[in-house]
Amino acid sequence: MTDERLARAGLSRLTEPGDLRVARAVAQVGAIQLYDDILAHRDRDQLVADAAGRMVRLDPAAELERAERSGIRFVIPGDAEWPTQLDDLAHGEPVSELGGVPVGLWARGPLELDRLADSVAVVGSRSSTTYGEQVARDIGAGVARADRCLVSGAAFGIDQAAHRGALALDGPSVAVLACGVDRPYPAGHRSLIEHMATVGAVVSELPPGCAPLRIRFLARNRLIVALTCGTVVVEAATRSGALNSAGWAESLSRPLMGVPGPVTSAQSQGVHQWIRSGAAALVTGVDDVLELVGSAGEHVRDVPRAPVQPRDRLARRHRQVLEAVPVRQPAGLASIAATAGIALVDAQTALTYLTEHDFVVQGPAGWRLGPRAQADLPA
Amino acid sequence: MTDERLARAGLSRLTEPGDLRVARAVAQVGAIQLYDDILAHRDRDQLVADAAGRMVRLDPAAELERAERSGIRFVIPGDAEWPTQLDDLAHGEPVSELGGVPVGLWARGPLELDRLADSVAVVGSRSSTTYGEQVARDIGAGVARADRCLVSGAAFGIDQAAHRGALALDGPSVAVLACGVDRPYPAGHRSLIEHMATVGAVVSELPPGCAPLRIRFLARNRLIVALTCGTVVVEAATRSGALNSAGWAESLSRPLMGVPGPVTSAQSQGVHQWIRSGAAALVTGVDDVLELVGSAGEHVRDVPRAPVQPRDRLARRHRQVLEAVPVRQPAGLASIAATAGIALVDAQTALTYLTEHDFVVQGPAGWRLGPRAQADLPA
Numbered sequence: 001m002t003d004e005r006l007a008r009a010g011l012s013r014l015t016e017p018g019d020l021r022v023a024r025a026v027a028q029v030g031a032i033q034l035y036d037d038i039l040a041h042r043d044r045d046q047l048v049a050d051a052a053g054r055m056v057r058l059d060p061a062a063e064l065e066r067a068e069r070s071g072i073r074f075v076i077p078g079d080a081e082w083p084t085q086l087d088d089l090a091h092g093e094p095v096s097e098l099g100g101v102p103v104g105l106w107a108r109g110p111l112e113l114d115r116l117a118d119s120v121a122v123v124g125s126r127s128s129t130t131y132g133e134q135v136a137r138d139i140g141a142g143v144a145r146a147d148r149c150l151v152s153g154a155a156f157g158i159d160q161a162a163h164r165g166a167l168a169l170d171g172p173s174v175a176v177l178a179c180g181v182d183r184p185y186p187a188g189h190r191s192l193i194e195h196m197a198t199v200g201a202v203v204s205e206l207p208p209g210c211a212p213l214r215i216r217f218l219a220r221n222r223l224i225v226a227l228t229c230g231t232v233v234v235e236a237a238t239r240s241g242a243l244n245s246a247g248w249a250e251s252l253s254r255p256l257m258g259v260p261g262p263v264t265s266a267q268s269q270g271v272h273q274w275i276r277s278g279a280a281a282l283v284t285g286v287d288d289v290l291e292l293v294g295s296a297g298e299h300v301r302d303v304p305r306a307p308v309q310p311r312d313r314l315a316r317r318h319r320q321v322l323e324a325v326p327v328r329q330p331a332g333l334a335s336i337a338a339t340a341g342i343a344l345v346d347a348q349t350a351l352t353y354l355t356e357h358d359f360v361v362q363g364p365a366g367w368r369l370g371p372r373a374q375a376d377l378p379a
Numbered sequence: 380m381t382d383e384r385l386a387r388a389g390l391s392r393l394t395e396p397g398d399l400r401v402a403r404a405v406a407q408v409g410a411i412q413l414y415d416d417i418l419a420h421r422d423r424d425q426l427v428a429d430a431a432g433r434m435v436r437l438d439p440a441a442e443l444e445r446a447e448r449s450g451i452r453f454v455i456p457g458d459a460e461w462p463t464q465l466d467d468l469a470h471g472e473p474v475s476e477l478g479g480v481p482v483g484l485w486a487r488g489p490l491e492l493d494r495l496a497d498s499v500a501v502v503g504s505r506s507s508t509t510y511g512e513q514v515a516r517d518i519g520a521g522v523a524r525a526d527r528c529l530v531s532g533a534a535f536g537i538d539q540a541a542h543r544g545a546l547a548l549d550g551p552s553v554a555v556l557a558c559g560v561d562r563p564y565p566a567g568h569r570s571l572i573e574h575m576a577t578v579g580a581v582v583s584e585l586p587p588g589c590a591p592l593r594i595r596f597l598a599r600n601r602l603i604v605a606l607t608c609g610t611v612v613v614e615a616a617t618r619s620g621a622l623n624s625a626g627w628a629e630s631l632s633r634p635l636m637g638v639p640g641p642v643t644s645a646q647s648q649g650v651h652q653w654i655r656s657g658a659a660a661l662v663t664g665v666d667d668v669l670e671l672v673g674s675a676g677e678h679v680r681d682v683p684r685a686p687v688q689p690r691d692r693l694a695r696r697h698r699q700v701l702e703a704v705p706v707r708q709p710a711g712l713a714s715i716a717a718t719a720g721i722a723l724v725d726a727q728t729a730l731t732y733l734t735e736h737d738f739v740v741q742g743p744a745g746w747r748l749g750p751r752a753q754a755d756l757p758a
Contacts, residue, residue: 016699016720046722053717053726097695131641211718213702260639260651262510263663272639275654276661284642284651316476320395323592338432339590341395343425347432 007035008076008103009060009207014038014051015103017205018219021045023100027090031103067106067208071197072181076104081112088252089226095247098219102205108181109201111149111172113227119149119174120293121224123245124158124234129267132158132235135259135285137165139232142286144171149200151176151228153220154193156186158234163192167199176227177204178220179212203227222248230255230293232283236270246279255292257283311359311373317342321350322359322373330366386414387455387482388439388586393417393430394482396584397598400424402479406469410482446485446587450576451560455483460491467631468605474626477598481584487560488580490528490551492606498528498553499672500603502624503537503613508646511537511614514638514664516544518611521665523550528579530555530607532599533572535565537613542571546578555606556583557599558591582606601627609634609672611662615649625658634671636662690738690752696721700729701738701752709745 008031015022025034025044038048039055064074075081089101107113120143122136140162143150150166152159154175166173173196179185181202184193196202205223206216225231225248233245233256249256258280261268274280283289311319324339324347325331331339337347351367354360361370387410394401404413404423417427418434443453454460468480486492499522501515519541522529529545531538533554545552552575558564560581563572575581584602585595604610604627612624612635628635637659640647653659662668690698703718703726704710710718716726730746733739740749 014720019720049722049725050720052722053713054720056717131643135642213718215699215702259642260647260654260661261642262640263514263638264510268639269663272661272663275639276663276667282639282651282655282661284648284655288655320594323594334432338435339592341393341398341429341433343428343431346428 003032004078005064005074005076005104006060007031009064009074010035010058011038011103012074012106012205013058013060013063013207014054015047016219017102017216018098018100018222020094020097020099021047022103023090026101026103063207070108070182070208072106072108072208074104075107075113077101081114083113083116083227085117085229086223086226089222092226092248092251095222095251096218096244098222099251102223105203105205106181106207107201107203108197109174110199111174111201113201113203115172116149116151116174116227117229118293119143119151119228120289121151121228121231122158122162122234123152123221123224123231124162125236125267126155126157126159127237127267128157128161128235129261129265131261131265132259132267133161135261136161136234137168139234139259139286139289140165140173141169141171142289144169144173146286146290147171149174151224153177153217153224154185154189154196154202156188160189160192162234163196167195170199172200174201174203174227176220176224177202177212178206178216180204180206180208180210182208183210183212185212218244221245225249225254225256226252228254230257230289232257232259232289233271233274233280234259235261235265235267237266238270238273246274250279256280257289257292259283314354314359317346318350318353321347322354322369325351325354325360325367325369325373327369330363330368332366336367382411383457384443384453384455384483385439386410388443388453389414389437390417390482391453391485391584392437392439392442392586393433394426395598396481396595397477397479397601398426399473399476399478400426401482402469405480405482442586449487449561449587451485451487451587453483454486454492456480460493462492462495462606464496464608465602465605468601471605471627471630474601474630475597475623477601478630481602484582484584485560485586486580486582487576488553489578490553490580492580492582494551495528495530495553495606496608497672498530498607499668500530500607500610501537501541501613502531502600502603502610503541504615504646505534505536505538506616506646507536507540507614508640508644510640510644511638511646512540514640515540515613516547518613518638518665518668519544519552520548520550521668523548523552525665525669526550528553530603532556532596532603533564533568533575533581535567539568539571541613542575546574549578551579553580553582553606555599555603556581556591557585557595559583559585559587559589561587562589562591564591597623600624604628604633604635605631607633609636609668611636611638611668612650612653612659613638614640614644614646615653616645617649617652625653629658635659636668636671638662693733693738696725697729697732700726701733701748704730704733704739704746704748704752706748709742709747711745715746 136158144166184190258271359373515537523545563569637650738752
């Protein structure tokens with residue numbers, strides 16, 4: 001047990017996640033000095049006064065041992081598994097008066113947190129639609145298929161659908177909680193969260209036992225954005241916890257992506273606003289996502305292209321003649337040339353070409369459309 | 380009957396819409412000179428050769444009289460009702476080898492074409508979904524409500540839904556056809572098109588009697604974009620005639636707008652691609668549309684905002700204390716201060732404030748949540 005780890009575990013217990021005063025003091029004087037100062041009642045920024053009520057039964061050494069017995073580890077900066085991308089939080093602008101690098105992360109599960117460097121977050125509304133859940137599940141599965149970790153918040157709705165999509169493919173899925181990692185929240189997701197603790201990881205800034213206070217969700221959202229290399233919002237109404245993620249994505253220069261939905265759905269309203277304002281990029285599936293989060297050159301997406309119809313390959317003047325050929329009743333050369341507005345000799349040349357390539361059929365009474373040209377006439 | 384009108388009616392009959400050679404020659408030597416040259420077989424750019432087949436029964440004077448008897452007028456540049464925004468086509472880049480200012484517009488219906496200056500186009504897939512049609516109808520109605528003309532192509536699917544939306548509010552609706560205005564196409568929309576000819580207008584570059592050749596739809600799409608001050612694409616698969624409109628919108632610097640839909644719908648794929656690439660702006664309804672096409676200051680849209688919940692207005696430290704107050708079992712000051720991570724004295728001040736404002740209720744055993752704070756707890 002190093003002093004550093006002990007001090008950070010103490011600070012984790014004494015202060016709230018995202019408290020800028022803590023992050024700044026740790027950066028200035030170090031965790032050990034800050035912790036000693038608080039214990040010695042040498043106040044800075046009223047931190048001692050605020051922490052006073054939590055000092056009564058403070059015993060980080062015992063807490064770390066108890067955690068270890070329960071399979072919970074406390075990961076701090078400098079550890080091999082520390083996700084160094086979190087250090088970006090030292091420079092990002094605060095959002096909702098929160099910010100800063102966490103003093104440490106409490107974690108359960110076999111997945112080491114440095115694996116999260118190329119992870120993708122999929123988050124969204126708790127009151128999701130069937131559509132949103134389907135899309136979240138598909139993207140979660142796609143992230144797993146791309147051999148990346150899927151990170152979300154284990155909430156009802158979009159979060160759980162994304163987790164399940166990744167888990168269904170045996171992909172590593174990581175839940176970042178706004179409460180202690182020993183305290184599955186929401187309770188209805190106990191088995192989902194336990195499963196992730198078995199095959200992936202469950203992570204929190206908060207020490208074991210802490211309750212999921214609403215204000216902690218805001219700090220948690222910052223962690224999800226900071227841990228991953230891109231955050232996809234699948235559904236979000238205009239009043240949505242996910243809205244807060246947009247601020248973090250901007251603050252940390254991480255790509256924020258939004259999945260559109262029916263404009264008639266309130267659940268997509270928030271996402272549409274972001275895409276409209278340029279805060280989020282529109283993505284329609286995991287291919288779009290991987291293109292946006294991938295390193296340059298990686299995951300170059302196949303833009304869905306229309307199948308090229310044979311007639312699309314024709315020269316414009318050949319098409320003009322083809323358009324002038326009737327579907328059923330054959331027409332003569334002069335009539336076709338006049339309809340096309342093309343010189344007789346050119347119409348003749350074009351008809352020869354079109355006949356050779358089965359676009360038109362020549363009979364005794366003239367030309368009519370051939371089999372290759374019949375498809376896809378305008379209704 | 381001026382020579383100019385006669386010459387242009389002749390050219391309209393002899394050449395295909397969007398033929399760049401025609402537009403350029405008219406700009407260089409004038410319609411009368413070009414028409415005379417063609418009649419005298421003085422060729423330029425092979426125009427005479429191409430027009431030869433159509434010269435046989437050419438009689439624009441008789442054609443204009445016949446049109447007038449059928450309630451069809453031929454509007455040319457210089458006429459009071461000429462929609463001068465079409466002149467932008469002289470400078471726009473060609474798309475699919477087409478372009479140029481039309482030599483004239485054949486029109487039926489009481490609506491004068493100069494009314495189209497602030498009109499809005501709503502177009503989209505012929506094979507639309509119920510969702511797309513509902514949105515097109517709503518936007519069509521919204522355009523009419525804003526006292527603007529609704530322009531579309533009278534096709535099945537999105538086009539007809541947009542027309543009907545405007546017509547349902549007795550708004551002026553204009554159909555731009557890829558065939559003669561006396562020849563309703565598609566045939567299934569005969570009564571819809573006749574209705575627009577009675578209350579709005581039916582417009583085409585093509586003289587009466589002309590057939591809707593496929594290639595003419597591309598030239599027609601350029602007219603729709605050029606006539607209006609913005610084009611909304613409601614649904615478009617990746618292979619869609621509407622795709623062509625994107626090129627015109629860019630060429631003419633007219634706003635192109637796209638309505639998103641479910642990413643699981645092929646009908647929205649084309650629109651999503653455009654929004655993603657930046658070719659189209661995302662719009663979710665007519666308010667967005669009017670904001671994008673309106674003059675500066677006009678139609679400033681109310682951004683849908685989340686209703687502000689009372690607790691959102693609280694100072695952060697007050698919220699922190701509020702979060703620490705239990706829902707049912709009351710808690711004491713020390714416990715609340717410790718949970719919140721706030722100094723005792725500050726917690727006391729906050730609780731007093733929160734009690735006064737009904738966020739919390741104080742009883743003999745401590746504080747619990749009050750009625751104003753109960754709403755909207757995370758699931």
